[in-house]
Amino acid sequence: xxxxxIPPADAAEQRPAxxxxxxxxxxxxxxxxxxxxxxxxxxxxxxxxxxxxxxxLWAVMTSFKDDKSIFSSPWALxxxxxxxxxxxxxxxxxxxxxxxxxxxxxxxxxxxxMLLGSMAAYVLARFEFVGNRFIYFLFIGGMSFxxxxxxxxxxxxxxxxxxxxTLPGLILVYIAYSLPFTVFFMTSFFRTLPSSVAEAAxxxxxxxxxxxxxxxxxxxxxxxxxxxxxxxxxxxNQYMLPTVLNNEPENKVLTQGLVQLAVSxxxxxxxxxxxxxxxxxxxxxxxAYVVFQRQVVAGLTAGALK
Amino acid sequence: MQHGxxxxxxxxxxxxxxxxxxxxxWPFIQSIFYSFTDWSGLSPEFKMVGFDNFTKMFQDDVFWxxxxxxxxxxxxxxxxxxxxxxxxxxxxxxxxxxxxxxxISGVRGxxxxxxxxxxxxxxxxxxxxxxxxxxxxxNSGAINSGLQAVGLGSVQPDWLGDPDLAxxxxxxxxxxxTVGFFVVLFSAGMASIPKDYxxxxxxxxxxxxxxxxxxTLPLLWDTVQSGWAYMGILALGAESFAVVQIMTxxxxxxxxxxxxxxxxxxxxQKAFRDGQAAYATTIGxxxxxxxxxxxxxxxxxxRRERLEY
Numbered sequence: 001x002x003x004x005x006i007p008p009a010d011a012a013e014q015r016p017a018x019x020x021x022x023x024x025x026x027x028x029x030x031x032x033x034x035x036x037x038x039x040x041x042x043x044x045x046x047x048x049x050x051x052x053x054x055x056x057l058w059a060v061m062t063s064f065k066d067d068k069s070i071f072s073s074p075w076a077l078x079x080x081x082x083x084x085x086x087x088x089x090x091x092x093x094x095x096x097x098x099x100x101x102x103x104x105x106x107x108x109x110x111x112x113x114m115l116l117g118s119m120a121a122y123v124l125a126r127f128e129f130v131g132n133r134f135i136y137f138l139f140i141g142g143m144s145f146x147x148x149x150x151x152x153x154x155x156x157x158x159x160x161x162x163x164x165x166t167l168p169g170l171i172l173v174y175i176a177y178s179l180p181f182t183v184f185f186m187t188s189f190f191r192t193l194p195s196s197v198a199e200a201a202x203x204x205x206x207x208x209x210x211x212x213x214x215x216x217x218x219x220x221x222x223x224x225x226x227x228x229x230x231x232x233x234x235x236x237n238q239y240m241l242p243t244v245l246n247n248e249p250e251n252k253v254l255t256q257g258l259v260q261l262a263v264s265x266x267x268x269x270x271x272x273x274x275x276x277x278x279x280x281x282x283x284x285x286x287x288a289y290v291v292f293q294r295q296v297v298a299g300l301t302a303g304a305l306k
Numbered sequence: 307m308q309h310g311x312x313x314x315x316x317x318x319x320x321x322x323x324x325x326x327x328x329x330x331x332w333p334f335i336q337s338i339f340y341s342f343t344d345w346s347g348l349s350p351e352f353k354m355v356g357f358d359n360f361t362k363m364f365q366d367d368v369f370w371x372x373x374x375x376x377x378x379x380x381x382x383x384x385x386x387x388x389x390x391x392x393x394x395x396x397x398x399x400x401x402x403x404x405x406x407x408x409x410i411s412g413v414r415g416x417x418x419x420x421x422x423x424x425x426x427x428x429x430x431x432x433x434x435x436x437x438x439x440x441x442x443x444x445n446s447g448a449i450n451s452g453l454q455a456v457g458l459g460s461v462q463p464d465w466l467g468d469p470d471l472a473x474x475x476x477x478x479x480x481x482x483x484t485v486g487f488f489v490v491l492f493s494a495g496m497a498s499i500p501k502d503y504x505x506x507x508x509x510x511x512x513x514x515x516x517x518x519x520x521x522t523l524p525l526l527w528d529t530v531q532s533g534w535a536y537m538g539i540l541a542l543g544a545e546s547f548a549v550v551q552i553m554t555x556x557x558x559x560x561x562x563x564x565x566x567x568x569x570x571x572x573x574x575q576k577a578f579r580d581g582q583a584a585y586a587t588t589i590g591x592x593x594x595x596x597x598x599x600x601x602x603x604x605x606x607x608x609r610r611e612r613l614e615y
Contacts, residue, residue: 041401041413048394049422052486056425058448059437071446075455116322123318127311135323142330144535146543146597148570149590150333152577153340156347157333176329179322208314237430240544240570243551244578255432259552262436275440281433289428293421300427301491 059282063275070271082272089276097250098257105167105253106235109174113231114224116175117182118190122212124183125190126198136187142180151244158245165248173241178231185230185302189223190216229292229299236285254281337587347583359588369589371564372572375473376593379480379546379568380600384537386481388530391488394423396518398489399496400504420493423486431483431545435552438479442466442553466554469565476549476566484540488533495529496522535604542597547571569593 062070063085065078089095124136154173155164163169193216201211217224239255246252252260258281261274289296341359345352363369398416413419426434441448442465450462466472499522507517523530540546547570551559558575560567569589577586 038401038413041397045394045397045401045413045419048485049419051482052422052425055437055441055448058441062440074446074448074451116325119318120322123315127315129312129315135319138331139326142326144539144597144601145334146570146590146593148543148547148573149337149587149594150330152333152347152573152583152586152590153336154329154333155578156583157328157336172325173329176325179326179330183322208310209317212318233428237428237432239430239432239548239552244574255430258436259432262439262552278433278436282429285428285430286425289424290421293424296428297420297424297490300487301494 056282056286059275060279063272063279065272065275067269067272070275085272085276086280088270089273089280093261093270093273093277094257095254095277095280098252098254101167101251102236102254105170105174106232109171109178109235110228110232112171112175113178113182113235114228117179117227118186118217118220118224119212120179121183121186122190122216125187126195136183139180139183142177143184147177147240151241155244165246165251167246167251170242170246170251170253173245174235174238177241178235182227182231185227186220186223189220193219223302225295226299226302229296230302233285233296233300337590340584341588341591343584345584346581347577347586348581352584355584359585362585363588363592368564368567368572369592372567372569372589373592373596375567376542376546376569376596378473379477379541380538380596383477383480383484383541384534386477387484387537388488388533390481390485391492391533392523392526392530394419394485394489395492395496396514396522398493400514400517400522416493420490423489425486426483427487429483431548432552434479434483435549438475438482439466439553442475467562469562472554472562472566476546476553479549479553480541480545483545484537491529491533492526495526499525531604531607535601538600538604539597542593542600543570547574569596 058075061078062074064081064083065076065085066082069076069079120139124132124139158164158169158173161169163172197215197219198211201215202208206214237255238253239259242253242256243259246256249260258274258277261277265271265274340352342354342356343352344355344358397413398419399412401413444450444462444464444467447465449465453459453461463471465475503521503525504517507521512520546568550566550568550571551574553559554566555561558571558579560571560575570593573586573590573593576582576589
């Protein structure tokens with residue numbers, strides 16, 4: 001709608017009054033305030049955008065340089081694009097192995113988390129039974145406890161079960177530590193779904209299990225997508241759990257592999273390879289984010305907006 | 307049917323609950339128990355020692371330093387991150403040029419800013435920490451050579467090597483990676499505040515700063531409060547552990563001279579580097595108490611009348 005200074009004669013009584021006051025006797029002060037604010041806010045916003053992007057661009061640039069120029073002139077553009085840094089990182093620095101381990105661990109634990117988490121959440125959201133509240137608070141209590149406290153005994157629990165330093169062990173731990181938020185989020189989601197559909201299915205003779213898998217889960221799809229993205233990023237980027245519980249060199253995941261790589265550069269000196277590794281680990285996630293922006297933002301902010 | 311219901315409930319809850327209790331709840335209970343023993347973690351033998359670990363902890367300088375740093379993080383990190391994020395979100399949504407019939411308007415390109423600001427949120431904290439470790443390198447890092455390039459060659463701080471600066475370097479990295487998330491979160495909240503409120507305020511002659519404190523902030527308070535809790539838990543938990551452990555100097559981080567050590571890192575070092583598992587769980591219990599106190603304070607602070615709109 002376009003509003004001019006001369007309102008149409010038949011416009012509502014209120015509307016012109018508003019416009020008039022806005023651009024009436026005070027316009028010079030208002031608009032100059034608006035202009036300075038506009039310049040100022042743009043300035044600050046650009047500055048922060050710059051501060052976010054610059055370190056990332058710097059990393060990409062550095063990954064194409066040779067070791068000498070990384071140290072002699074950190075801000076200079078690479079003389080030629082040293083693609084060999086990337087292939088060296090992929091093979092010699094075992095980035096390919098780290099990628100594969102991360103894919104296996106995150107893939108399996110994501111499926112496990114979603115399945116177990118939504119099963120528990122469904123039961124807690126839709127069924128009355130003794131202990132329901134207790135179990136619910138047991139789950140969501142895990143969100144605010146410091147994880148490191150549990151990791152000390154967990155290390156020995158896993159050692160006794162022969163799960164320490166193995167991928168299956170890490171998968172189970174990822175699932176267990178993703179459950180609190182998943183259960184919290186999915187419980188409130190299942191509560192918002194209408195119960196009439198499920199009741200109708202039940203009357204038609206579907207079992208509880210069938211009602212859950214064929215009717216309730218498909219209805220909960222938007223919630224499932226959000227929480228899957230949330231868990232994916234959390235598990236893909238996880239650092240503390242594998243650092244404590246998974247120290248077998250060939251089982252390392254991406255984050256610990258990179259840190260390991262950085263530590264070993266103290267005597268190996270392959271810094272360009274390390275930067276290539278860092279960028280290699282960064283780009284897929286950033287790329288996926290740019291493509292699926294809307295879903296990613298919805299997924300990550302879902303919990304906080306509840 | 308009742309029978310079928312209970313069998314169904316048991317069937318669905320058994321696996322998730324068993325896994326959760328075994329890997330999360332049981333270790334928590336154990337670690338509180340272990341804090342009263344002299345267990346080393348290296349052998350299965352231990353005996354009860356009462357409050358000896360706690361007495362030891364109260365006389366441990368490194369513990370006090372870690373506690374002090376963690377407390378500083380839990381107070382200042384939410385404050386810094388959330389105020390920056392509120393500022394940016396307000397600029398994005400309200401800072402735009404006056405247009406004729408809108409009381410407020412966002413700046414041009416606000417969608418672009420939101421996409422860019424969110425970048426650090428999708429990256430692993432480990433990758434971010436590694437990146438900044440290089441940026442902070444005093445001899446050839448990006449920051450010091452950048453300072454040189456703009457003619458500040460005489461200002462060449464030692465960053466992570468300087469005991470007075472190192473903790474602030476860590477702090478800056480944590481702010482850097484968390485601001486964007488809250489900008490996006492608060493923007494969404496601000497966008498849902500009805501425009502009429504702003505119009506009414508502007509009509510009454512309120513400027514932007516008054517508008518922010520009298521309209522935006524109160525209506526956004528719930529989101530700010532949950533953001534506060536989230537940031538505090540992050541400052542006491544895995545994120546501060548990762549940044550300090552990866553970035554700072556010394557074996558397993560925390561240096562120089564314990565100037566950056568934080569509680570979760572100290573728990574880790576005691577348990578897995580020094581073979582003092584029982585003492586580590588004692589420090590962990592202290593961390594648990596700090597966390598619970600923090601959550602209680604945030605919940606109390608935020609208890610005010612809920613505004614519906």
